Amino acid sequence: MTEKMLEIEDLKTYFYGDEGVVKAVDGVTITVNKGETVGVVGESGCGKSVTSLSVMRLLQDTPGEIVDGSIKFEGKSLLNLSEKEMRMIRGNDIAMIFQEPMTSLNPVYKIGKQLEEAIKLHLRYDKKKARIHAVNMLNLVGLPRANEVMNEYPHQLSGGMRQRVMIAMAMACNPKLLIADEPTTALDVTIQAQILELMQQLRNESNTSIMLITHDLGVVAEMCDRVVVMYAGEVVEESDVYTLFENPKHPYTKGLIGSVPKLGQDVEKLDSIPGNVPIPTNMPSGCKFAPRCEFAMDICWKKDPVLLETNDKHACRCWLYQDQEKALEV
């Protein structure tokens, strides 16, 4: 039996703004098993980042609130913990890498100080030991001249180096779960390749579970075991990575895969999904993808389909694969 690391169940995170309620995450269920890399894919505004912030409970300073659902880490609910208890989990058991390495490092502290802070707090090392550990971590992530970097400020490093520092910081306390929110989006391709390889290597060595949030299907194909596709605050499809690319079911997933130009594949015209992502304060009733879907039927406009497991761990939220008559009776 695989051990479950993170279980997000029916999570609802709403934002209360001037123009009404924004249901950023609306009933999302994601499970990450031990040693597994789960990709969360979707376009801007689909709720993938809010899901990760909800897990880390980092929404206090926003108008956002977890309204319903549960988040369990190693079987223990995270939502009932006090802020103090949560702080012991953050950075220690669950670590996070953010998209923008420049804005997620403090510009006025030296790299060494920022790295040592977490190590001293969580591993309870003294100053000397913390420093040695920090330098080891920088070496581990392949930063050249680690000793000097310890005494430098973030602005003195390049984007790739800063992202390595972020990874070193995240991995410093040997977390059981790593949440990486678009970790390579701001980087150049050759640097992205370095960082992805580093993450794979760290995963293989320490068997860390990873929840990888990205919009890049190429990164998903290369890194993940399982993929969750999100659209407008909901999970629309979930399966293992091979099935998803070979046999996508949901029209949105199909459209997404067809929209990406592939290296070495010369096509005259790309598939594209017409229209735009719906405005969050004005969600369509019924299936949220219906206005952009070429297969939309009557029922799609009336009733939102459920996420149904069709066969062997392949789940899809679409009326094309569900018994419509039964649904109408209910």
Place this chain on the structure above:
Amino acid sequence: MATPLVELKNIKKYFPVKKGVLGRKNSFVKAVDDVSFAINKGETLGLVGESGCGKSTTGRLIMSLLELTEGQIYFEGNQISGLNDNQIRNTRKNFQMIFQDPYASLNPRMKIRDIINEPLIIHGFNKEERMNRVTELLEIVGLNAYHADRYPHQFSGGQRQRIGIARALAINPKLIIADEPVSALDVSIQSQILNLLKDLQKSFNLTYLFIAHDLSVVEHISDRVGVMYLGKIVEIADKKTLYKNGQHPYTKALLSAVPIPDPKLKRERIILSGDIPSPANPPSGCTFHTRCPLATDICKEKVPKLREIGEGHSVSCHLI
């Protein structure tokens, strides 16, 4: 042979860096360092490279938005570099630019009608012509006539990029320089814009210089592709040759670094070590030698020249 639409001859752009208390100029960032290429009528030339390689600066130099340090630019056989402001304005109606950030490149205080009108006013269209043209342009790029009275904030990213394209098309330019036109957009929107650009090229016989960092996007849209590294073109060839048979070690590494959305494909990766060196202090000899897996002694000393190794295929590397 037909005259190319645009030809660059050994263009250079050095930005001075002020150092010291007196602000004496004593060093330069060599953003573009001896670049030559030509764009033929009706084709799309893609320019790829990583951040800071000088691809955007090259685009801006062609637009005459920046002054050349050295070299010449020809448009339909006539030299356009070194003209004064008035003369440039006259030739510039032949080129237009599409920018990367659809949020920053439209004035938030102007209605869409006025945004698209502006180039028409500058190039002397009368009022009636202008009004008809705006409606026509909006429909060409897939928007509606009633959008003309709205403001940019009322549109999504993809729609704004369509407005940017309508503005660029307004005065029937011959060349469009698109600087990362889709990199700020979501994938499903990105493909809409790429398809639109391809359709427009066919209908209006446009020539594109397509600047981007995404190699798959560039492969999709281009006929020929140039690869830039630290202000220099390291390889240029037609699309098929470059992607199937790229010769320069940097081209190979770049291609192997692109993640491909197919989990069954397991490739040998060439992982380059280190970062891109600073263009203010580029390495001696071949600028790529610090990261090149094949570098030998000669690479550290001698700057390689861009040499033609096949029809329309040029590489600058000592080892080829």
